[in-house]
Amino acid sequence: MPDEMSRLLIRGRGDGGGGSRHLEASAPGVPLIGILGTGDFSRSLATRLVASGYHVVVGSRTPKRSAATFPEEAEVTSQLEAANQADLVFVAVFPEHHSTLVELKPALAGKTLVDVSNGLQINRDRVSNAEQLADLFPESCVVKGFNTISAWTLQAGPRDGSRQVFLCSDSQKAKSAVTQLCHRMGFVPVDVGLLSSSLEIENLPLHLFPSWRIPVLCTLSLFLFFYLYNFLRDVVQPYVTAGKRSFYKMPIETVNVTLPSVALVMLALVYLPGLCAAVLQLWRGTKYRRFPGWLDRWLAGRKQFGLCSFLCAALHAVYSLCLPMRKSARFKLMNAAFKQVKAGQEDSWVDEDVWRMELYLSAGIMALGLLAFLAVASLPSVANTVNWREFSFIQSSIGYCALSMATVHTLLFGWNRAFDSAQYRWHLPPTFLLVLILPLAVLLGRLALLAPCAAHQLQKIRRGWEKNRHIRFTLPDDDCHNGVEEASHV
Amino acid sequence: MPDEMSRLLIRGRGDGGGGSRHLEASAPGVPLIGILGTGDFSRSLATRLVASGYHVVVGSRTPKRSAATFPEEAEVTSQLEAANQADLVFVAVFPEHHSTLVELKPALAGKTLVDVSNGLQINRDRVSNAEQLADLFPESCVVKGFNTISAWTLQAGPRDGSRQVFLCSDSQKAKSAVTQLCHRMGFVPVDVGLLSSSLEIENLPLHLFPSWRIPVLCTLSLFLFFYLYNFLRDVVQPYVTAGKRSFYKMPIETVNVTLPSVALVMLALVYLPGLCAAVLQLWRGTKYRRFPGWLDRWLAGRKQFGLCSFLCAALHAVYSLCLPMRKSARFKLMNAAFKQVKAGQEDSWVDEDVWRMELYLSAGIMALGLLAFLAVASLPSVANTVNWREFSFIQSSIGYCALSMATVHTLLFGWNRAFDSAQYRWHLPPTFLLVLILPLAVLLGRLALLAPCAAHQLQKIRRGWEKNRHIRFTLPDDDCHNGVEEASHV
Amino acid sequence: MPDEMSRLLIRGRGDGGGGSRHLEASAPGVPLIGILGTGDFSRSLATRLVASGYHVVVGSRTPKRSAATFPEEAEVTSQLEAANQADLVFVAVFPEHHSTLVELKPALAGKTLVDVSNGLQINRDRVSNAEQLADLFPESCVVKGFNTISAWTLQAGPRDGSRQVFLCSDSQKAKSAVTQLCHRMGFVPVDVGLLSSSLEIENLPLHLFPSWRIPVLCTLSLFLFFYLYNFLRDVVQPYVTAGKRSFYKMPIETVNVTLPSVALVMLALVYLPGLCAAVLQLWRGTKYRRFPGWLDRWLAGRKQFGLCSFLCAALHAVYSLCLPMRKSARFKLMNAAFKQVKAGQEDSWVDEDVWRMELYLSAGIMALGLLAFLAVASLPSVANTVNWREFSFIQSSIGYCALSMATVHTLLFGWNRAFDSAQYRWHLPPTFLLVLILPLAVLLGRLALLAPCAAHQLQKIRRGWEKNRHIRFTLPDDDCHNGVEEASHV
16 A cells, blocks of 8 residues: 555645644654754655654755755754754764764754764775764764665655664663654664664665575576586587587576576585584584584575575476477477387387376475475565474474475486486486485485484483583573473574 | 464453452553443454453443453443543444534543544545544544454454554644554554544545556556457457467467566566656756656556566466467377378478577576566565665666566567568567567666766766756755665665 | 674674673663573573663573673673562573572562473463462562574574564563563564463464464365375276276376365365354344354464465466476377377367367466465465455455356366266266365355345344344444444454
């Protein structure tokens, strides 16, 4: 209902008679919000604040000219007057011009300033805009926030794009005032601590999907590697050795052999870090030592790896389903029929071929179904409705099922061709052999961890036991409390 | 876990001993909520309020008879007594009977009345129910709300259906009390301003998907047009001129030529308004003048246009994948094989046909993949987790990629057939030619805007520069603050 | 952005200089949170609380040894000191060791204790851990909660898994303090009433998808039944009577006849309970009598039944699309081509077969499209954005459309084969006949309820009329208020 909503806002704006609202403004408990600056963001902010029931004062260098572009209910006045009147002031001025506000220092003393500015490029070591503002106004409480929200989201209401407002401040009181404001405007405030975090907040909108970078790079390099490998084996080799021109395979058939390879390797990469973590815990004999950084990051990125794997698997399914539709398949079929007729062979049925295909297709469909289920379960709104035990059941048990099923699909696809020397063109093994190494290793490792001795030790460790501190077991009341926790989240 | 939850609620209801709760009620800070009326909605409301920890008093004309249908913990008494006891009173009585409550006027003076009523038909100019109630009780503070929530949602807990409660009132204090109540009941209050907006709120549940009306109508008329056009070209023309009966094409083949046409035109319509807006901004030399109404509405409806386009594209994929499965495809194939054998033609391979199909299929799959990605990214819970820069990257860059890929798919499908006069049956051009006009225009327009002069001018305008107010650049500190904003949202 | 977030948190932790924070702690309004116990959960809880801007005191039996594993800003001290300092104390100690805390009784008197413990097995009749804690500390206010949240979710921020924190307590004040805390930590508190509900909350994480148990069991048994039936008819019968070996059909073809049967029966089971409810209301002449328990549970589980049905339908689509890709289909086609050539039959086209397939395919695609739409609309984040009228329109009108379309698909698939005695192998009717019984019954029942007399009576009942209380209509102002409510939710 976005446009429904905006109509409501617009109507609300148009109809709100100044009379009743001015009465309201003097009522206790309705804070007066100031905005310094008259740019795009200030206008949208003013609109949103007015619609959320606040009284707004905009401070402009040229109040008369600016007034026309603001909603009627917002009062547009000089910067000094706005700073004097308001309790909470948004600073929506370019950070390079913060210094021009110094004259307002006395008026802003003791008040809450919200810095909404963004950097223009990623800033790694400089002082943040908010910290500079805090240095300029030492007597005011500076809160950083709202910079990740676009003017568009402010105007249209918090429907599209993010509703999260990241806030930080050294003053708890100022932060909680802005938190309330956020809630009332329909946003979800996220407290990220002290003002020293403001640099991170300012850099946030400059990063594009930071958590996706490594998984996507990984997918692309695997794709490139397998594509070249398959191109060499299926297109170049027949051309060079037998002069067979099968370049037409490049857009679909070669891609369709590459995609499942990437999907399976990526899926194995989802479960490998958990295995590493378990082995590390067993070896160290404790769960209280931090994992190395790369393992931590890998563990945190499993969802992204899994979704990349699902994407490849889904594309593989679509490509495969397209195969019989192509002209090339049709021509091949007709030529085969021609040959069969010429040879006078009434029945061309080969039972082994039929069984192989029926089996690997059905394993593949099941693997895809399980992956689709995992993908849906990783949607934020779905994941929010399951409790942590259900979440870990889905992402661990169902995940391993999907990995096993995909491995079975590949094994059945391979059938006995790993032992057929004709498959080793130019001594290159068939692709499925390369692909199977990692998933088989992960599955075997997982089985090894299920062996009673390892499983028992791991369970002890995950309930808090430590190899080098046997004393802990004489004081169990000081221990991990959460009885069911051994259903590990790693 | 809905039934888990309802069990909790029911148990909570059954077990809450009167004793401890009555002690609670007298504790300060727990407001006493009154409900006037004993219908379905009041019962569900009472259940929910009790489950949220409130003490509830229901005012009934026939307290004894009504008591049985309410939860135990709710006290059912006369209307007057309920009005006297409660601080906040829900009016859950048919609006036509509001007047019968007049006798409660003194008891309700100074209290907050929540009007939960709906209209029976869309009311465009009449006074809203809430305003009538406010006229009847001038000394009470009337809040409109909860009418968009169903009795079912109240009872089952806010899981299914909307959790948004639209609220409006002339009294800020009354509104914030109801806002708190909403939060505690698990709903998401949305403040839409003064009581003058109540008519809109009352009309809300009478509209069915208002933002979808135009996109759906647009999709349907495009479908009808292209279906008839294809029917004429592919079915009627062969029948009339050559007597070929191919009416069997109507349910699948004709639909499958129509769907991609609709999908591509709709996708172009997603990006056309942004282009119009940019051109308008360039021409006017400012971004501060409002767009005409139709453009505003079109810009707001782009998501709906895009989803309609995706729906058609996805159906097109399914229909296409079904093609080789059909009996008609099988019969045609067998007859072709028969012909090939009769002609003694050993190899029927046509390299150009093969390449054309492999290429347009793979472009099509990629376009579908990109569209699917966009569709998933437009799910509210996914869109909420990305920041505005990521959101604009997805919806603009990835969107243009999808449009380009879909256009390439169509161009490859067309191949050189646009120059083949045999394709112009009855002088009607092939469908893909008609379809390509709009997307090609949009892509060319977009390219034109990327030309340095236009791009630079546009960037200046979007950072706040105005053609007719050069003075602005002498006072840049009064300007748009948000440095990265030029990554336009339009 | 999960890792973005965790970086922020980690930085926040590392940088928050003790100085400024200690100043903060003494500021009014920032409560001091205590945690008793030093296990995994306490560490994560402390990290999260510190990141949310709270000052944290951890009470440990061995403060020196434990301090290293907690974030710097958290003060680790003795249990007694922690209990003395804090206003709100988390008890993160194994429930079997609650008794060891008795010595802290005077220090904890009048304070709020949050019990976060879980049971180890489903506890049906015992007293809950929280109630035992309340018995131990009668002068403290015990709140149950946070047990459904994992240590992992606490540490990573509330992104993955559930954000819902179920709370209950006998003290309203203590509960609202914990509710605020939840909000500030980024969780969604859900109030489930008095402490007597704590047993249910403790059992929550021990149930795996309780609402899915019956629908999944139902799906599995229907699958087993239809699979065996089809296996008997399509594989065993031809083998026994004619010696035809078609065991290769088991993995794909038999599954693909079974899946649509399950899907259609499950879809009919979604709409059957609503029909039962309507008939029951008509028969009883009132809507105010509770439905029997099985019907209530069935009504609450319709979404799960529908999603199981959609899953089967989607798998059926994928299996069907795979059919022409299989080697067996290829061999059959080539043998048929061979036969056609041998017979010298130029055209094997059978118009009836062609029409049957085109029609049932297109009905099937439409049914699948509607089901997919329903599935997407049932995603929590999508369902949250529609109002209750739209929700009921989707789930009722579109749902019945999908059911009708799926029934038409099956009827067209059956064509005239119900009247062909050759289909009754071993006197077993074709599967589609068995499958059609339930959906046809539901559709006819629905039509019967649309007959004017029944529809009018039902509408009256759903607006609150009762057969045995004609007096109600003389006092209509005491009635259900919600004029549009007759658009039933059942």
